[in-house]
Amino acid sequence: MPFAQALIHRQAGGPIAGRGLGNLKSKWLERISATVLVAVLCGCGGSRVTLKNPSIPKPLIAQLPMSVAARYPAEFDNFVHEEQVIGKEKWTIDLGSSNRLLFTQLFGAMFTEFMVIEEGTDARDLPIDALIEPSIDAFEFSVPNQSQTDEFAVWIRYRIKIFDSDGVQVANWPIAAYGKSQSSTFGGDAALRKAAILAMRDAAALIIMQMDKSTGISKLRSTNTRSNLAPSTAMPDSESIQTTAAEEIPDGPGQ
Amino acid sequence: MVPDNNPKQGYKMQLRAVVALLAGASLSACVTSRLEHIKEAKTGILEGESIVIMAKSYHLGNETEEKFIECVGNTIARGRGGLRVIPNQEFVDALFPWFEPRTAPADTKGLPALMSRPGVAEVIKEKGVRYLIWLDGDTDKTAGGGSMSCAIGPGGGGCFGFAWWQNESAYEATVWDLDGLADAGTVSAEVSGTSFLPAIIIPVPLIARTRSKACKGLAEQLKLFIVADEEI
Numbered sequence: 001m002p003f004a005q006a007l008i009h010r011q012a013g014g015p016i017a018g019r020g021l022g023n024l025k026s027k028w029l030e031r032i033s034a035t036v037l038v039a040v041l042c043g044c045g046g047s048r049v050t051l052k053n054p055s056i057p058k059p060l061i062a063q064l065p066m067s068v069a070a071r072y073p074a075e076f077d078n079f080v081h082e083e084q085v086i087g088k089e090k091w092t093i094d095l096g097s098s099n100r101l102l103f104t105q106l107f108g109a110m111f112t113e114f115m116v117i118e119e120g121t122d123a124r125d126l127p128i129d130a131l132i133e134p135s136i137d138a139f140e141f142s143v144p145n146q147s148q149t150d151e152f153a154v155w156i157r158y159r160i161k162i163f164d165s166d167g168v169q170v171a172n173w174p175i176a177a178y179g180k181s182q183s184s185t186f187g188g189d190a191a192l193r194k195a196a197i198l199a200m201r202d203a204a205a206l207i208i209m210q211m212d213k214s215t216g217i218s219k220l221r222s223t224n225t226r227s228n229l230a231p232s233t234a235m236p237d238s239e240s241i242q243t244t245a246a247e248e249i250p251d252g253p254g255q
Numbered sequence: 256m257v258p259d260n261n262p263k264q265g266y267k268m269q270l271r272a273v274v275a276l277l278a279g280a281s282l283s284a285c286v287t288s289r290l291e292h293i294k295e296a297k298t299g300i301l302e303g304e305s306i307v308i309m310a311k312s313y314h315l316g317n318e319t320e321e322k323f324i325e326c327v328g329n330t331i332a333r334g335r336g337g338l339r340v341i342p343n344q345e346f347v348d349a350l351f352p353w354f355e356p357r358t359a360p361a362d363t364k365g366l367p368a369l370m371s372r373p374g375v376a377e378v379i380k381e382k383g384v385r386y387l388i389w390l391d392g393d394t395d396k397t398a399g400g401g402s403m404s405c406a407i408g409p410g411g412g413g414c415f416g417f418a419w420w421q422n423e424s425a426y427e428a429t430v431w432d433l434d435g436l437a438d439a440g441t442v443s444a445e446v447s448g449t450s451f452l453p454a455i456i457i458p459v460p461l462i463a464r465t466r467s468k469a470c471k472g473l474a475e476q477l478k479l480f481i482v483a484d485e486e487i
Contacts, residue, residue, distance in 0.1 A: 057348040208352050209352070
């Protein structure tokens with residue numbers, strides 16, 4: 001018998017029990033105590049938020065006429081982050097394979113030819129202009145107890161490495177994405193989930209807006225692709241290919 | 256006819272009276288409000304044209320509550336002369352990624368460049384969006400005091416004390432005319448009120464609903480602002 005139940009049963013079996021009105025009160029007390037104990041015990045267990053296949057809308061952009069492949073790290077299939085708020089509850093966020101889904105949708109919309117290759121595949125054997133390797137550098141979130149607001153905020157720091165068709169790394173671009181959501185509107189779990197989705201959408205927007213400028217990926221277009229495909233109107237060409245583009249400063253907690 | 260002296264009925268009547276009193280009292284706290292508008296261009300809306308209500312980006316420090324945006328949208332769409340309001344998430348998704356918190360234009364100077372992007376003007380035309388309304392502001396507790404203590408035991412429970420707090424709701428709506436790609440003007444609402452919570456066994460809340468008052472005032476004023484073809 002769990003401790004909580006044992007405690008309640010001991011109370012119910014006390015001297016008040018079995019005395020008409022006293023018995024009724026005792027039953028009510030039992031129910032209230034059980035509810036409070038269950039709530040407390042559930043609270044101590046922490047919250048777990050799961051993102052189930054969130055998707056981004058189809059971007060309104062012109063595609064870059066390039067053949068690109070992406071290789072995802074293992075963490076893109078099952079990313080779980082835990083955060084213990086000091087003296088408070090533990091929060092766990094399970095992104096599952098949502099990062100894989102996000103980047104596949106995004107790159108599929110950005111490039112005219114796109115494929116996903118598995119780890120261990122030699123990209124130099126493939127007829128591609130560029131290989132993209134995204135990864136997660138850091139994941140953080142804050143809950144209302146920490147920020148002293150009613151907001152949940154999520155920060156995701158991605159790193160995007162780009163290789164040319166010979167396998168030479170030409171860009172290493174860190175990006176910081178941010179999303180926040182008010183708890184009063186969606187409730188705790190839903191608010192954290194929404195903040196995570198907003199952070200992923202923020203990353204997608206940032207990549208669409210600045211990827212070519214920061215990494216010069218369009219310069220990797222091969223002669224073959226240039227002659228076969230129409231010219232791009234999506235993003236301007238950048239001056240230099242090799243880059244370690246400066247990271248954007250994300251908004252701080254509570255902002 | 257024999258009068259009904261059933262004690263249960265009498266108790267129910269008393270309970271209803273208390274509930275009605277509490278409900279009435281909870282609406283009775285006073286608020287003061289100020290609504291203003293500045294018109295910079297002629298407005299007007301045709302049949303089939305719609306509006307979208309958005310919150311200014313949180314990247315700019317804005318903290319307008321989702322509930323407030325929803326309330327303004329519902330109030331504008333409701334009643335006589337209600338306008339067609341496109342849900343903002345539908346609009347943002349249809350124009351992804353150009354109205355995300357990071358990428359949304361901060362002023363009307365960015366509109367021509369935005370409209371020239373592939374597909375943007377077409378989506379806006381297809382949805383019939385004529386006005387884009389950007390909401391800024393929030394509701395804050397500006398002061399408060401008093402004390403109250405509540406206790407519960409096997410014999411019952413109750414509260415004793417007095418608490419009060421002051422809320423201030425300050426919102427501004429900036430209206431962009433997507434037809435002329437220009438700023439049509441602003442409408443602002445400032446509402447303040449003090450809520451009281453006296454308690455002798457039962458707490459009796461006298462709530463000043465500043466946010467809902469600001470929502471209603473701002474929405475009605477926005478409706479007039481858009482529809483009325485007044486001289487500037």
